[in-house]
Amino acid sequence: MRIGEVAEQAGVSVRALRYYEEQRLLSPTRTAGGQREYQDGSVERVKMIQLLYAAGLSSRLVRQVLPRCMNEGPSPVGFTDSLITERARIDRQINDLTEVRTRLDEIIAVATDPSHPHHRHPIRAAGNA
């Protein structure tokens, strides 16, 4: 597969794929003309990269856990600590997100419930003609 097809199927930009390669997350082969040639599993791999990035992992950490996520053999020795640290960070972040979501829900509820004193009508502002 060429880069454009991978990009489309994985839902990322061509630029992103080149960036991932620069970060040593992908290593496509090259054609005689110098163009990138991706293997079959690449789309799945890119999606996993996106997921890990979305969870806030750094490129360095993605590089470390990616082989394990794709079942590509053992990981570098002694990196379990950073994984545990990262797991803790993710836990905290989930807690933060959950709390904020609850707050937002309350605010949305108040703003949507017409019987509440702080209610604002979604279309017309209250009190004005």
Added chain:
Amino acid sequence: MRIGEVAEQAGVSVRALRYYEEQRLLSPTRTAGGQREYQDGSVERVKMIQLLYAAGLSSRLVRQVLPRCMNEGPSPVGFTDSLITERARIDRQINDLTEVRTRLDEIIAVATDPSHPHHRHPIRAAGNA
């Protein structure tokens, strides 16, 4: 309270507090000499700001929801949509984080379980004297 004390109690930097003011999230009064003077509730307010930032809200959105989070009266009219959008984003992010956490747990389990073929000893690397 002066800025240094607020910073210490809220666990943020002095620079961060000035930045929050620049973003119109705080508006401390000034002494005759021009120094910032914070009210009593400021520490709590700053912690809430941190929480909202930690959940990935932008300064603009923090500015919008903060009054509602601190029970400071109604919010600007017609901003419920952005809250709902944001809520959806947070939901997706929690899902991503949870999935990644599960992955990390699996990897950590394998790396910690001595009976697993991919096991690496936590202290000494396997296979070397």
Added chain:
DNA sequence: CTCAAACCTCACGCTGACGTCAGATGCAGC
């Protein structure tokens, strides 16, 4: 063989939440 589309390599730009340094006050104890 031609030509357009896709691809290539630099390399600078962008955004947000601050860090950091410079140089100039303000404030409190003595």
Added chain:
DNA sequence: GCTGCATCTGACGTCAGCGTGAGGTTTGAG
């Protein structure tokens, strides 16, 4: 008044994950 620490206002630096040209090459259909 002096000293020393806290604070002040700019204003530039940082870092990550790409976006966005510029200018040139490769590919493959016709």
